[in-house]
Amino acid sequence: MSATTTFAETGQVPRRLRTLVRRAERQHLTKMLALMAPSVVFVALLFVVPIALFLFRSVDNVEIPKYLPNTVAEIGQWHEGELPPEGVYRALTEDLIALKGEPEAAVLGRRLNYSVPGFRGLVTRTVRQLPDTVPASARELLAGIDERWLDPVYWATLKQQSGRITDFYLLSAMDLKRGADGAITQVDETQAVFLSLYGRTLYTSVGVTVICLLIGYPVAAVMASAGPAAANWLLMLVLVPFWTSLLVRTTAWVVLLQTEGLVNKILIYLGIINEPLSLMFNTAGVFIAMVHVLLPYMILPLYSVMKGVSPVHLRAASSLGAPPVTVFRTVYLPLTIPGIAAGCTLVFVLSVGFYVTPALVGGPSDQMIGYFIAYFTNSAVNWGLASALGAFLILVIAVIYLVLGKVVGFDKLRVR
Template identity: 50%
Template sequence: MTALAQDSATIRRSLHRAGRRRRVQAWLLIAPLVVFLLLVFVVPIAGMLWRAVDDQDLAPVMPRTVAALASWHGEGLPGEDAFAALAADMIQARADKTIATAARRLNYDHNGYRTIVTNTARKLPGAPNGTWRDTFVALDPAWGETETWASIVRAAGPRTDFYLLAALDLRRDVTGSVVSAPAEESIYRDVFLRTFLISLSVTALCLVIGFPVAYLLATQPPRIANLLMILVLLPFWTSLLVRTTAWVVLLQTNGVVNEILTGLGLAGAPLQLVYNRVGVLIAMTHVLLPYMILPLYSVMRSIPPAHLRAAYSLGARPVGAFLRVYLPQTLPGIGAGALLVFILALGYYITPALVGGPADQMMSWFIAFYTTSTVNWGMASALGLLLLAATLALYAVYARLVGADRMRLG
């Protein structure tokens, strides 16, 4: 018995070492891919998203002012020492040619502060005319308002929730409390709602159109199914920009679609089918339709035809057999296709920008605007972070529902 136990222990150790070697070899094989993804995907995205809470533009330019305002709580104007510190920082920043950086950051908080800061720095004398407080207020009355100084405090960094709050149409007031942004500045909630509504609409259209196509592909002989699949995949071989521009040509007032509608008498005058929501839905549905068809086709091909025949033999009508036997088996494909199309639609930029109107631009347009036009990386990162969080939340809900279905089936 002792020899047998020793042999068993030796075998277990040998199997354990062999399994460990296989795991190490597997990790070594995928290590280059992991490093590549970290360097070109995870790290750049994490660095971009970090800018949503990073705020280090103002403090290096105005360190004396930030230090002087550390004990100010937003009640009344700060003391003369804060005005003197601001004067010293402005004089130094103008000499170092960094005043534009501070002015740009304050302008994010309140439109017009860039002009106030740059004009004040240009006109600021080397010595005060009385007190520095009177000198600043004489140069611009905005320096006599607590909101101006509260903006400096909010931009003091090094971390901030300013961009995330602004992305939700919120802001902090003079006392630091979170309040709603003014009505004329509150746009992002509507943009988020619009983005989700367009994505849901495109997902529903893709499902309605893609389900019959996938069913046709799954029920045809392989020779015909392969030919039809080539037609489904054909859009992947054409540039997205070319496809979107083609829809502009087809849907415009004098385009092919309007010519057909008016020629058949279905419309008395050309319809407005482009540069509005209709054009966005048509173009995005066309682009994303294959992403719905492919998961559905994959699941439908795995459903045995004998299931429907068995339902017919037991007396079920065709509609009842389809709804109660066939359709439930396609739910994994419907879920995967809907999730894929919805997530892709959330981040679409080119198609809505080309075929949509001003009221049809999605969140991606605003992210691109802040990245390329105003170079407001913090705001672009905050909008992207919230969009990513919403996407991950939806995926978590989907994974939970799929897991619950699998447990019931098990």
């Protein structure tokens, strides 16, 4: 082979050229990672980590092992069905004496009260009346303070909840509980609220999504077919609600929908109704206010997709003799499915977590899962149950997204 043989003739890449290409690729990759690093760190620290920590609270059981270390160590040797031995009573007495005068006693009692109502009062009363030292018989001491310490149910609860990880909150979020024998059973009908809450949340979210699609689809179609000037004006009108906060928009509907509000006055003036309708603190008010808030999130994805539909396809179908309904059903609608999928997904995900609007416009039976997550986080201070509800909410959204992605394709769920 002569020295003048070219690369094109041999088809072989010189070693030095391969080295330079690999070096350039590494440099390019390093620069890309360096540019992405701030965004990745920002998202991880302010989004992923807080959500992960919040979801971990659904299985976290830090209070009992932390405040009752001796009891947790001793109660593991006890077999349920009978009263624990003296060693377990002594260990519990030592742990409770260490909590005298400390706020942690109330925290421990509140955590145990989630499992057995009345446990908080039992713990605080016992801590308050305990002496500074453990007597010869800790069982007699605790039984003298409160006879409930002779009830195996309370001890069974302590043993079941003595682990660092617990399924108590997850079971509670599904209207389930673990009995004294460890078996999982349904809670009483009077306490079963969360399964119906999930159903109500899904019903409201699906209903709002369907209404937004029925209203938003023709609006987006008109915007896509209008001239540039008219389309810009229509787009500005769609974006106007974003100029005000969610709370202001919801409060405005409170004023409009009340018995003496503008909506009822207009309906009475037009002769459509004879007496004011009840549009506040019920499902109707929730649907009206939520549709108004979420409608732009449906129109914008639809408009972005419809704007890219070439009218040539529609004219071609019409020139072949297809009537307008057939043109829409066989040509236009399939081409806009990506916008429908993206808009429905966006509206549904946002409506599932709605809190402010149902709280202000809806009644007690119209509250969605977001209301209860906020209640257990801020008022009841039961972060474990709030986290469990949030975990199931994320699970439901993920399942629906996967199902929708399988049906219409994941590439069509992206907002373009």
